[in-house]
Amino acid sequence: MTTPRRILFLCSSDYGQANVILATAHAVLATGSSVELHIASENRMEPQVQDTVRLADKMLPEAAPYQIHFHGIDGISQFQAMSRPETGIMQSWELPLPNFSNASQFMKRFSYGAMPWEPPEVVEIYTQVVKIIKEVNPDLTVVDPLYVPALTAAYNLKLKWTVLAPNTIKDFAVPLQPYAAALWKYPVIGSALPYPIPWYLIPMNAALLIRLVYTMLTDTRMKTATKLLRKSTGDEKLELITLAELGVVKPPPPGVRLLLGMSEDLDYPFSVLPAHVTPCGPIVRPAKKLANVDSELDKWLSKGPTVYINLGTQLAVKPDEALEITLALRDLLDTAEKSDVDDLRKLQILWKMKRKPTENETDQSASSWSGPWKAVRDTLEKEIEADRVRITSWVEADPCSILQSGHIICSVHHGGANSHHEAIVAGVPQVLVPGWIDCYDFGNRVELNGVGVWASKKAAPRWERVELGNALKEVLISERAAQFRDKAKEIAMRHPEHAGRDKAATLILDILDSK
Template identity: 35%
Template sequence: MAPKRKLLFLTNREHGAANVHLAVSYEILTQYPGVEVHFASFAGLQKHVRAVSLQASKLLPGEAPGVSPIIFHALPGSSITETIAARFGTSFQEAMTHPPGVAGAVQSYKRIGDFAASWPGEEHLKIYAAIAEVILEVNPALVILDPVFIPGVEACRNLQAKYAMLSPNAMKDLLVQQQPRGEIFWKYPAISSGFPYPLPIHLIPANIYLIFRLILSFVLCKSLNNKTSYLKKHNHEAAPPFSTAGDDTSVSWLLPSLPEIDLPITFVPQNVTLCGPIIMEFAPVGDIDAELAQWLSRGPTVIINLGSLFRYDESSANSMLGAIEILLQRVPGVQVLWKMSALQDEVVWVGKLKKQLAEEGRVRVEEWISAEMAAVLASETVIAAVHHGGASSYHEAISAGIPQVILPMWVDLYDFTTRVEYLGIGLWGSKNSAPGWDARELGDTMVEVVQDSEVSRRMQKRAKELSKICRKEEGRKVAARKIIEML
């Protein structure tokens, strides 16, 4: 028997980056048994990789040989979000949170430079060395890289390993620099700004200013410059802090996007494959949590989930509660599934809030949901998703064909807010109160999206149209097929 071809996925631990890698590794595992799958990341991701292997093994009949599990390689050091939080002595969400607009965007650019610096020089070199060791040990035919995992980019470059980029980000985020006629300045809203699309003429000067301020933030970033100097002293050439598809056209890029679900892009390079939303294969909610499935079946349901990085304090939870109460008062029969993680476990106010809502009966608060969120969103009774504007949340909701209410808090989250409003599939729930939210503003927005009206019916119709386009062929299958071609 011929030896299996080896494939190595190399990614940061954070769910926003890792989810697309997990979804594609699952597809490879189940559909291409001639490939041996390896996964290198920080230890916190290992349980999720193990879960992917377990889920893949359940596909085969009991008498058939089991799926070979993914081989995990744990990397030393802290994840990038833990590193950023430690640098500022606070949580990642507090370090990155900023308002929209010119002043808020400029504020965020100072943090983007620090994010790009990521690990201090010494820890960076340790992670780099560990990745290089994994590549030499595994000797993969192909490495699938998270493009913001810079030590991995450097290791593949220096060892001349063949690699491709698999990003969770949409087209505009990664292709805007390659657009003709200087469109980056006058056509597309600057990151972190929250500017609408099409960009109004009166905002173009501010947009140009922000693009230059963004570039300047990298040039003047003290932590990034100090790290670069440290690496040079140790004879290590640093890779650019962010890669784009135009940097090296010999490198293939796989994006979970389609022209129909992003801002209009003039030029897509030949080395870019637009896969469509890359979402993990999921079992129906009833197969995982029968009691939750029964609760969902009671009536129209709104899902509130602000992502894995966000933690509520008492003030933000009370504002959300106020918005929920407005929704329940004005839309009879609707219920709410609220995924809520607090800054501190089992604090007094969390217990009181859960008790209050349990008595209400139309709101269910869960710290953790065992079923895949994509499966929950795909449930027949779910009519809207309230989320933070993360790429995974956006793509899961658009695949499910439901309108979205977005509460952006930092950087690219504001871009996804612009997308849903431009596409007519949702609304910005905190336009006047971001990066937080006002109970009245959010409550009114949720009502507008879910009540029976011409506006909501138009959103529902458009969301279903885009869902059909996304589901013509699942993104993880497109990505897996392209990877096999490269192998």
């Protein structure tokens, strides 16, 4: 029997980054190719890898002859590192937008997003990554674009490597657009500016972009990391590789391809596409049928059309923020009750809510509605008692299983790439309350593509009752509701649930075969 070739995936364990890796690994197994897959990440990712293996065993019993081997890395993830108070990133995200002064605070800290680990941590993780590479001896290495130690190792060890990213085309295409379009046409990441950019906001956009580039070019932490890596490895020519060196600020390494979980028809319009970038379409993980995962939830959803609220794995809400959402839902439900459409009068809410406990709470359990959380429950008490509204901290089923159940008529989310893509492939209209960085761009995209509404333009980075309530009613009850539904279904027809990961898997195998 021929010895299988080895593919090594290197990624951070954060859900947004790991998802495309796990989805594509499943798709590679589904091809039945003679390959052995290895995934290296922080230790906390091992359960997700094991879940992927179990799912493959059930869904691909004949096409998955090889297991996925996990290699643990000691250290914290990209998002964990970026979230530390000393980076100032999270504090800058809390500032109201759009606002030049507030957005500038994030631009000044953008280098922490590109490389959030401290220089000694980069060396520690890099050393472990190199050890894993030598142990696995991969025929191809696939790297997460935010995992700086892995990018640096793949480049400096002269591996055959490629990048697999949840990123959008915009991240890499904007610098190549003619007529300095980066300054006036496309909103700067993290700015919360609309698209198209009104003429009077162009100076703000241009100034923010210049501030961001200046931050990246003058960052001393990256220079320190490079110096420490050179000392540790003895390689005086070693170069640190970050997202900036993949075509965002500087030209990408020759020959490296970037496979993106995005499609041209879902992104901003561009005159020029980077030659090293290949859009694969939305990449989502395969999901079991909801009835096979949580039959009780599937039965409950079937009672009426349901609004599904999930603000992602990272965004925790305070009591006052949760109250604004419940007040918006109160307005939606009251309006739906007066509708001539029978289904709207049966409207249900499923809200997976991650709480941010207050300092004075004596009971911080997710089921407690005492203290500052009491008003949240009281606002929807009638519907909660009637089991038309469920607010829970945990749902066993994956978002894809829920969205593809056929019972969800609107997905309310934070504008993360995975949440956007999961709703797109399910053909579900979207209401977005973007929380940070690139999430604002997805607010623009859903409106540009006619599949939803950005519901927090005035209240970013959070939301408020009237604006959110009006957005929900526009998507679900207004004269435009049918247009949102039809457009969402039309786009879903162009992007089947499996298509993105299948294309990424095919391209990875093609790169593996190439010389």
